Amino acid sequence: MELSLKDTPVGSSVKVKRVSGEGAVKRRIMDMGITKGTDVYVRKLAPLGDPIEITVRGYELSLRGEDAKNIIVE
């Protein structure tokens, strides 16, 4: 099974393999700089367990788990 950003433990860095999904969801995620080969660091979970906070291209971004599922990582 392919690993997604949602399954990535907090505190680890991963490389993006590809972004699945389509249309607005996919485009928005990629527009924010999450493209193939980008390093992503999972910083933390929100106090209620979702969304997650990541560091990508030198800035902080928050994503919901359901959207993070679309980001396939190595």
Next chain:
Amino acid sequence: MEKQIRIALAGNPNSGKTTMFNELTGSYQHVGNWPGVTVEKKEGSLKGHRKEVKVMDLPGIYSLSPYTLEEVISRNYLLEERPDVIIDIVDASNLERNLYLTLQLLETGIPVVVALNMMDVVINRGDKINAKKLAEELGCPVVETSAMRGKGIENLVNTVLEVAAKDNVQQKSQPFGGDVESAVKKIEKVIDGMVPAESLRWYAVKLFERDEKLDIKPDAGQMQQVESIVAECEELQDDESESIITSERYAYITSIIKPVYTKKNREKYTISDKIDRIVTNKWLALPIFFGIMWIVYYVSITTVGDWTIGWVEMFFEWLGESAAAGMEAASASPWAVSLVVDGIIGGIGSIIVFVPQLMILFLFLSILEDSGYMARVAFIMDRIFRRFGLSGKSFIPMLIGTGCSVPGIMASRTIENERDRRMTVMLTPFIPCGAKVPIIAMFAALLFPSASWVGPSMYIIGILVVIVSGVFLKRTKAFKGDPAPFVMELPEYKAPRAKGVLIHMWEKGRSFIIRAGTIIFVACAAIWFLQSFTPGMEFVGLEGIDQSILAHIGNGIRYIFIPLGFGDSWVGPVSALTGLVAKEVVVATLTMASEATVVMFSQVTAFAFMIFTLLSAPCFAAIGAMRREFGNAKWTWIAVLYQTGLAYVLAMLVNLIGGAVLAGTPATAMQTLDSGILEEASESDLVAGGDISLWILGILLVVIIVGVIISSVRNKKKYNDIGKLGA
């Protein structure tokens, strides 16, 4: 006359664009909405060039994709209006992602000047950016600025005016990789001549991306050619065309910033990281959040806000009394006195009364926004609110709404998603505001003397209605739409700057008076007229309400209210109608009515009446605020009809079911309202608004903390603080 120069300001959210706009235009701004949507539109003119240079502030965007409202607005403006120059505000401390938009702006063929903003942050970090080199790579002027400190602005303005004066600005667009570049070139050939030569590249790339919101329509044959070019390239790249372009852009950025950006090896944690470790800490985040909310509420609603309201009311009362005394001395007719005092001064007073409180609230909101905390509010609260189709940021409008719906509705501006914003504006008035408290207190004291549950029940019903409406409306066509991901930047924490905060505060107060004020004034004057005159145009004053046009209208429409239990005379419907002026007026109307005639309620019909006045259309001021935020009349009507319709149905259910179940018990026995003690009862402290809000906050805190404990047990393996990793 010289030709007018038009400048568009574009840039990412949090790039300092608003600060730059304030620096460029000073306080000469016109704030409104883009037609038909809740997105703010700001226009101004350049300082020192008032007449000939106009500045348009486009919404903060990350890209020019066809998917978000803000992006579509910006695209359409750029391509249809073709401004002379685009100033692209680039956050230098976040160069990679900001240049992504720059590359797209360059493709439009409109001359771009890059303002490399927040250079001070970069320098403080010990990093270096070679602006000259960056300008060479991008093929457009790059000016270093710091809008926060007012640096580089003059240089920027000069560069922009220089570019605007040139007739023919040659700008390069980013070259793509081999296959992609040749595909885009082929598309350029297909559509050559159909579009302005300087925007050829833009259209070719958009066609390659299969962009559906393009403003040109090539014929079927051309589309087929384009499609086969795109399909071939997709095959070669083994990816989708849109993703190919996005990846190409970021790859290009990585390659051009390498020689431009020199990073110093920095310490592991910046100050911002340290703040964040505390503020969004698993255990501290919620107590800190509620603490901050309590301060905002306490100052803007309970204390300072309430005092300023008192002062404004006192001032207008004094103004009214002196006007009345003066006019009576000049032996003006009673109707003229009433027109000036109750109609005009009263009407203006009911607008101005909100302004100081609004401004205090916006002082807080812009501090929260500018400091970067607001994004964390959404981060912390998202999980709860998204279930109801709301944003995590909806918490603030709702909380403020317990004091007054007007600032609550206007606070929805900070929500980034249009659908969430609309939903919040529509649902905030359901939260019982301070002006509804006297109505609850009055009925509670007169009809439910020993039932302390009545007051809190209204708040609980209000919250339940918000939740149920949210869940329900989320599924309707108007709120469903395309799925939008919740992808939100968490900007660095910054100290807010006084100037920006003050301009923001002033702007909000002013735009409320202008945008909402007219509606409120006209509507209040109309109600004054209807309740002061008989159908024969004879002036009866507010005391003769039983003979007024309004009472006649009430008699006409009272049948509609029979299922709700208060349609047996004009009093119920008329009181509800006058509640549109301000909800606390309901008490005054009931008092005057009970002096003129016998007013009877049972516990059941009183409860139905409370439900109806609480949930139906809010006061004119709140409707005006909704109109201001929605930006169009259609949505305002939808909201008002939804609120009133729902109030009607719920009040009817209370009356019919309550009446049937409790038939024969004292709960259905009719009691006469004693006009003498009505006003006094409304001031009883059976329901103190502020205390209830605090209780609700406390209960929410407990509920959420229990939620945290449950989720932390579930996520035990996953949760880890950045602090532990550093060790």
